[in-house]
Amino acid sequence: MGFTNVYGVPGRSGAGAESPRARAVLLDGRAVAATLREETAAAVAALRARGREAPALATILVGEDPASHVYVAAKHRACEAVGIRSLDHRLPGDVEGERLAELIGSLNADDAVSGILLQLPLPSQLEASEFIDLIDVGKDVDGLTTANAGQLWRQRDGLRPCTPAGIIELLDRCGVPIAGRHAVVVGRSDLVGRPLAGLLLRRDATVTICHRHTADLPAVCRGADILVAACGIPRLIGVEHVRPGAVVVDVGITRTDDGLVGDVDFDAVATVAAAITPVPGGVGPMTIALLLANTVAALPSTTDKDR
Numbered sequence: 084m085g086f087t088n089v090y091g092v093p094g095r096s097g098a099g100a101e102s103p104r105a106r107a108v109l110l111d112g113r114a115v116a117a118t119l120r121e122e123t124a125a126a127v128a129a130l131r132a133r134g135r136e137a138p139a140l141a142t143i144l145v146g147e148d149p150a151s152h153v154y155v156a157a158k159h160r161a162c163e164a165v166g167i168r169s170l171d172h173r174l175p176g177d178v179e180g181e182r183l184a185e186l187i188g189s190l191n192a193d194d195a196v197s198g199i200l201l202q203l204p205l206p207s208q209l210e211a212s213e214f215i216d217l218i219d220v221g222k223d224v225d226g227l228t229t230a231n232a233g234q235l236w237r238q239r240d241g242l243r244p245c246t247p248a249g250i251i252e253l254l255d256r257c258g259v260p261i262a263g264r265h266a267v268v269v270g271r272s273d274l275v276g277r278p279l280a281g282l283l284l285r286r287d288a289t290v291t292i293c294h295r296h297t298a299d300l301p302a303v304c305r306g307a308d309i310l311v312a313a314c315g316i317p318r319l320i321g322v323e324h325v326r327p328g329a330v331v332v333d334v335g336i337t338r339t340d341d342g343l344v345g346d347v348d349f350d351a352v353a354t355v356a357a358a359i360t361p362v363p364g365g366v367g368p369m370t371i372a373l374l375l376a377n378t379v380a381a382l383p384s385t386t387d388k389d390r
């Protein structure tokens with residue numbers, strides 16, 4: 084992408100320097116995700132052509148959270164579009180943990196199931212990490228089990244969480260360099276902040292993780308070449324957090340009366356950043372594209388099966 088040169092000269096302008104007038108380049112997650120989905124569809128077609136079964140993703144949705152229903156439906160549609168079969172399991176919000184555990188056990192044992200996704204959040208009586216860790220490590224297409232998280236931090240192969248992996252893929256495919264850059268991640272969730280920090284570190288970024296106890300958040304964020312907002316606080320990140328020329332990634336997605344709102348004050352930040360992801364159309368579609376890629380990657384390798 085053409086903007087690498089612009090971005091390649093980071094604007095280490097002193098205090099009081101004027102913001103560039105030009106608006107930030109849009110990091111178009113929707114377009115990049117479409118390309119990635121085509122690649123996944125081609126990989127599935129190639130498997131089928133060799134006589135293999137299509138991969139299958141099993142989703143588990145517990146309770147009636149409306150946003151979760153929207154997301155799970157989107158995941159099923161995306162599976163269908165690339166030739167991945169999907170299995171839709173639903174449990175009532177007051178389900179006993181034992182029943183959920185049984186379902187996960189039966190999906191672990193089912194050879195026709197290549198990936199298992201337990202949609203979060205769970206109802207409050209169920210401790211999410213306890214159930215995530217019941218998922219077979221090889222079917223953990225969300226990359227959220229303790230075992231896969233450990234693989235990441237130990238620098239070993241493993242399934243990676245979809246949102247963090249999607250962010251890295253988006254930066255790579257848009258030509259944003261990572262090695263040697265200072266990446267600041269705002270938010271330390273198990274789903275996004277922590278694993279993303281691990282992935283950025285593996286790519287040789289200098290990584291800072293910020294959270295609610297961080298002193299002078301704007302100052303820390305202004306040190307970022309790559310600033311990732313993943314705290315779930317609508318429009319927390321404003322111009323005062325962004326050094327002119329930084330790349331800004333917005334993971335936040337809050338439903339409000341005026342639509343979906345990110346963690347970044349987009350209109351303001353787009354006047355100073357070199358590049359920025361929109362909400363919607365940024366990180367969200369990449370998350371789903373990586374879920375599909377992970378589901379294909381979770382298949383036992385062709386060589387294993389063919390031997």
Ligand SMILES: Nc1nc(=O)c2c([nH]1)NC[C@@H]1CN(c3ccc(C(=O)N[C@@H](CCC(=O)O)C(=O)O)cc3)C=[N+]21
Pocket residue numbers: 153154157200201202203204225245246336343362363364365366367368370371
């Ligand atoms: N086990 C688990 N794994 C997850 O990956 C997971 C989860 N639980 N719980 C909830 C979050 C959230 N999440 C999103 C996925 C896609 C969009 C997405 O496609 N967003 C569209 C907009 C879709 C809309 O209109 O809502 C966009 O940003 O353009 C958003 C959010 C996955 N999550």
